[in-house]
C-alpha cells in the first residue's frame with residue numbers, strides 16, 4: 150500500500166478534541182425515572198389536597214411524616230449498603246405518599262414512620278431496590294401494619310371526625326342502598342375510608358394526567374375495575390350496589406396508582422391484562438366471601454407474587470412468527 | 473385500499489429535529505480538489521482497483537469492480553489523475569482501500585456516460601446489467617446491491633413494489649427534498665423497477681410529516697393510476713423495511729425472512745432515482761444528496777455530494793463547526809455510526825452527516841431498570857429488550873438467543889425510550905455478535 154497522500158485541502162477544518170465514539174442510537178427521549186416519579190407525585194396532588202380538605206391538618210402531617218421517613222430510610226439504608234444514594238429519583242416520595250394514602254386519617258404519626266421504614270428497607274431495598282422488589286412496598290407495609298396494630302388500622306373516621314363504618318363495611322353487613330351515603334358524596338369522597346382512597350373524582354383527575362403523560366397504560370385499571378364489577382355481579386351482589394362497590398373502597402386508588410406500579414406488575418402487555426383480571430377476581434372474592442370488607446390491597450399483593458409466572462407465560466410473540 | 477395514516481404496531485414518536493434543513497433546497501457541493509473513493513461502499517465483496525497511480529480518469533468512469541455476484545462497481549466522481557491508493561476508515565468504521573484522485577476541475581465526462589435508450593425497448597436483462605454497471609446499492613443506508621435484490625425478487629415473483637420515502641430518522645431531509653424537487657425522477661425509476669419485475673401497481677410511501685413531498689408526488693402522478701402515494705403516520709422506525717411492508721400491505725415478513733418472502737420489493741426513493749439516472753443519462757452512482765445538519769455545524773445544508781469527498785471538506789462549506797463538535801454521525805441519529813476522523817469519505821450509503829455539540833454528545837447517566845415496560849411496548853419486533861439486555865450483560869448469550877435477540881433490527885427505539893437510559897440496543901447488538909460468532913465456530 151502506498152503511504153498517505155498529501156491533501157492541500159486538509160487541516161482547514163480541524164478537531165481540537167477527539168470525537169465521542171458510540172453505538173447507535175445517539176439521541177434519547179427526555180423521560181427519566183425522576184420525571185416519571187415526579188409525574189406520579191403530581192397526579193396525587195389533587196387527592197392530597199382533598200384529604201386535607203376532608204380530614205384536616207392531621208392528614209397533611211401524616212403524609213409529610215410518611216414521605217420524610219421514606220426518604221430518610223432510603224438514604225440511610227443505601228448508605229449502609231454502600232450503594233449510590235438514589236433518593237433523587239423520587240420513588241421513595243411516591244412510596245411515602247401511597248403509604249399515607251392507605252392509613253386511616255387519625256392514625257398516630259409513628260405508624261407512618263414505621264410503615265415507611267418497613268416499606269423502603271424491608272420490602273424495597275432488601276430485594277435490590279428500585280425495579281427489583283417484587284411486592285408493592287406501600288401495600289406490603291400496610292399489610293404489616295394491619296397485622297401488628299389491627300385496631301388502629303381498622304378504625305376509620307368520617308370527614309366530620311366521627312368514627313364510623315366505611316361504605317364497604319356497611320354493605321358487608323348486608324345493608325342496601327338506603328343506608329349508604331349518596332352517590333355524589335361517594336364520588337367526591339365525602340365518606341369514611343383511608344386517607345387518600347375516598348375521592349374517586351380527585352384520584353381520577355390524577356389518573357387522567359398519568360394516562361395523558363403515558364406514565365401508566367389503560368390496560369390494568371380498566372381490566373381491574375371491569376373484572377371486579379363483573380365478578381361482584383356473578384357472586385350475587387345486586388346490580389344497584391356495584392357502583393357503590395367501585396367508589397366505596399380502595400379500588401380506584403389501587404387500580405390506577407398501585408396495580409400500575411412498574412416493578413411489581415408484569416412488563417408484558419398481555420401479562421398486564423392477566424394481572425388485572427386476577428386482581429379483579431380476588432378483590433371481588435375477598436369482598437363477598439372473605440372475612441374483610443375490603444380486598445384491594447391483598448389482591449394486588451397476591452398478584453404481585455404471581456407476576457414472574459405471568460410474565461413467563463405472556464412473552465410477546467416475535468414479529469412475523471416462525472418462518 | 474386505504475392509502476393514508478398507515479402504520480405499524482409499536483415504535484415511538486421521536487422529536488424530528490428536521491427544521492435545520494427542512495426548507496433548504498438541494499445545492500451542489502463545492503468541487504472537491506481530491507476525492508478518496510472506497511472500493512467497498514456496499515454489502516458484499518469489495519472491488520478490485522481497475523486503475524493505478526498516474527492514470528487519468530474521467531467522471532463516471534468505472535475504477536473498481538469485482539467478479540463476485542454480491543458486489544457492485546465503483547466509479548470516479550471527478551476527472552483528473554489517480555494519485556494513489558490509501559487505506560482509510562469508511563463511515564462504518566472499517567478500514568478499506570480508497571482510490572485517491574486529484575481533480576483537474578474540468579469534470580470531463582467519461583464516454584460510457586450516455587443515454588441507454590428507451591425504456592420500452594430495454595429487456596429485463598439489459599435493465600439489470602445497466603443497474604449493476606451503474607454501481608447502484610441501497611441508498612437508504614443499507615447498501616445492498618440493487619441488481620441482486622431485483623433479480624431475487626423477480627424469482628420470488630413479487631407482486632407489490634414500495635418505494636421508501638418515509639425518512640423516519642430525525643434530522644434527515646435528503647429524501648424529502650429530493651421528492652419535492654425531482655418527483656418525476658423518482659417516478660421514472662419506479663417505472664423501470666415495475667417493468668423489470670412485471671408488477672403493475674406500486675406505492676411511494678411517505679411519512680405524513682412531509683406534506684410537500686406528498687403533494688408534489690401526487691401532482692406529478694395525476695395522470696398515472698399505477699403508482700400511488702401512500703401516506704404513513706409519522707412514527708419511528710416506519711422506514712425500516714419490514715415495518716413499511718406491514719404498514720402498506722399488512723404483510724408480515726417472517727422471522728429470518730426478507731421482504732421478497734411476502735412478495736414485496738422495497739427500495740429507497742434515491743435508489744429509484746439512481747436507476748432512472750442510469751438509464752436516461754447513463755450516469756452511474758457517483759454522487760448523492762446528503763443532509764449536513766445539527767447544532768454542531770454553522771450552516772446546515774442539503775448537499776449533492778460527490779462520492780469520495782471528505783467530511784472535512786463538507787463541514788468547511790457548511791460554515792465549519794459551531795463550537796467544539798462532540799460527535800459526528802454518518803446516517804441518522806437512531807441507527808447511524810459515529811466518525812472519529814474527518815478524513816472519512818462520503819459513500820453511496822451516507823444519508824446524513826450530523827454534528828452534535830459537546831453537551832449533546834455527553835454520555836447520559838444510566839440508572840437501574842424500573843421495569844416500566846416502555847421498551848417492550850415500543851419494540852417494533854415485539855421483543856423484550858430489557859430482558860435481552862440483562863442477559864447480554866451477564867454473558868448469557870444462549871438465553872438471549874432464546875429471547876429472539878437475533879430478530880432485533882437494531883432500530884434504537886428501546887434505548888431511545890428507556891427512562892433509565894439503559895444501553896438496550898447496544899447490549900442487544902453485542903449479544904447478536906456473540907451469538908453469530910458462536911454459530912460460526914460450531
Ligand code: SF4
Nearest residue numbers: 841842844845847890
Ligand atoms: S424501558 Fe428501560 S426502565 Fe423501562 S423496562 Fe425497559 S429497560 Fe427497564
Ligand code: SF4
Nearest residue numbers: 851880881883884886
Ligand atoms: S430490541 Fe432491537 S428491534 Fe426492538 S426496539 Fe430495541 S433495537 Fe429495535
